[in-house]
Amino acid sequence: MSTLSLAPVFTPAPARPRSTVRLTRRGRLVVFVTSLLLVLAVAFALAGGAVGTDSAGEPIPTEIVQVTPGDTLWGIASDIAADGDVRSVMTEIERLNALETTGLQAGQKLRVPVVSD
Template sequence: MSTITLKSHRKAARVTSSGLKLTRRGRFLLLGLPLMLLAVAALVLVGIVTSSAQAATGTTGAGATQVTVQAGESIWSIAAANSSNRDPRDVVAEIVQLNDLKTSVLQPGQQIFVPTH
């Protein structure tokens, strides 16, 4: 058997490490994307803070008046006295929701909000 040898006239390519080269897209992803995510997070945080403040101030709007509970009064009697052509049960439900009442017992001198519409 004979052996065939092939000679190559090409020289071996040199491998050099020139460091990391970022393209325009790479710079955008490395710097721009985290900055945009941080900006979105800041906007979401501002939205959460301001929306809860609006909800807290919106419960005592022009559609409610403040009433001081007298001795012997109940939510039902206050609702019946302040419901104009409305079912007192609906007014009682609104009073409980407006004032975030956990119980139906009212104390004399307690101030509650009653819907006016």
């Protein structure tokens, strides 16, 4: 007796047509640089709206105070603070004078906000 075996028939998939566009190394670089420039142009266009106002702001009226021996920033701010909020006046003095610490030296000149009563 003989045995008959059936093998599945192999049908190759139809060949896809090859694209006629092939990018070389230089072509990929050109596409990358162009895309990068496009992204940067969009970023600059969107960031153009983040500008200041057209009118100048009102400068804060200030006066110069010379630090004497024993003066502290808290003491100077408490003399100036009209509403009793010493911490906000201290912060304002630090900002006006670009102070990194609250330590003061005798003879140092500080710009402080003018007391408005």
